[in-house]
Amino acid sequence: MAPDATLTWRPRHATDVRLTVARLGRGASDPTHGFAPDGALWRTTLTSDGPASMRISRDGDGALRCQAWGQGADAAVTTAPALLGGDDDPSSFEPGHPVITDAHRRHAGLRIPKTGRVFEALVPAILEQKVITLQATASWRHLVRRYGSVAPGPTPGPMLVVPSPRTWAMIPSWEWHKAGVDPQRSRTVVTAARVADRLEECSQLAPAAAEARLRAVPGIGVWTAAEVAQRALGDADALSVGDYHLANYVGHALYGRDRFSDEDMVQALESWRPHRYRLVRLLQAHGVPGPARRGPRMEFVDHRSR
Known part of the structure; x- marks a missing residue:
């Protein structure tokens, strides 16, 4: 074809x-x-x-x-x-x-991508708020399979195109429930869908202005805005402050410290602006290990039973 x-x-x-x-x-x-x-x-x-x-x-x-x-x-x-x-x-x-x-020498081909599709990056980032990755990806698959459209062309297997913002905004509450998405996250997606055109304009804004516009949507904080900027906006400096594991990972990987706070991480990486996210990706790509996880882990919360 x-x-x-x-x-x-x-x-x-x-x-x-x-x-x-x-x-x-x-x-x-x-x-x-x-x-x-x-x-x-x-x-x-x-x-x-x-x-x-x-x-x-x-x-x-x-x-x-x-x-x-x-x-x-x-x-x-x-x-x-x-x-x-x-x-x-x-x-x-x-x-x-x-x-x-x-890491930089061994992974010289690592680039920071820029999809330019803000809302497409925003929805899965919202689904990942305060839940484990396995749970968030399952919710994403369920909703895209339920409301997405069949992808055009000779795809190598069944593929789908994400729903439009209008479709996301019209998903009923019980379908969010079936997907394991709590009311707070589903409300954030619906609210963002209603201003999707304004959010898409973030791809033409300076990083600080784009972050401010994203965070103007209730339910979108610094972590979610950074996750979107890393993918849709090609921001090599977008640091995911507030991540459950990232600060400890950076502290252990660079300084051998296992109790690193977000404030510690921001201060430690200040000299690497505007490449803080690039630094994190290089550490991850290089397979630099983080600390042994002896403390409490984020629990799987099945919102479908609530």
């Missing part, structure tokens, strides 16, 4: 596709994102022109190619270079620490 649009380009920086998009998918069974057996990346998106399926692969000469199907195919291929970090500029990044220096 011939694609509706194609774009081939050569990145200006070394680009490791898998590493760059590693945090864009929501679990191994995300119906909107995955890799085919031939190594190609498949993603679906809902553009302003309509739905699209994207296949991104590397040619024999090292160039990257995006093929797209659906009404939004032209818009999808236009954003493909940014999706793979084409707008990311790591030139001013100074590792300044032996562990980070090694």
Whole structure:
């Protein structure tokens, strides 16, 4: 099935596709994102022109190619270079620490992606608030499978396109309940869906202004805004303050300290602005271990039984 649009380009920086998009998918069974057996990346998106399926692969000469199907195919291929970090500029990044220096050398192809789709990144980030990842990804799959649309094109398996903001806003309370989403998170998604057009404008704003606009929505705090900025806005400095494990992870990885607060982390990483998120991704990609988890862990809370 011939694609509706194609774009081939050569990145200006070394680009490791898998590493760059590693945090864009929501679990191994995300119906909107995955890799085919031939190594190609498949993603679906809902553009302003309509739905699209994207296949991104590397040619024999090292160039990257995006093929797209659906009404939004032209818009999808236009954003493909940014999706793979084409707008990311790591030139001013100074590792300044032996562990980070090694990670930066070994993972030179790590780029910060920019999908440009703010609301698509926001919904799963809201679902991840104050619950374990396994629970959040299960909720995401349930809702996308229930309300998403069939992806266009010859996808390697059944794939879906995320629901529109209007559809998210109209999901009844009992369906949120079936998906294991509590009223607070579902209310935040619905509220955000009603101002989705304004939120999409964040992709054209400076980072501070984009964060302020996101946080103006009740239920969206600094952590959620950072998670969106890391994916949709390509913000290499967006630090997930308030994460359940991140501060301790950074403290242990860089300083051998196992009781690191958010305040400690922010202070310790100040000299790495505007690349704090890049630093975290390099540590994760390098497999730098965090502290042994001896304390309490976040519990699985089944909201369907409440």
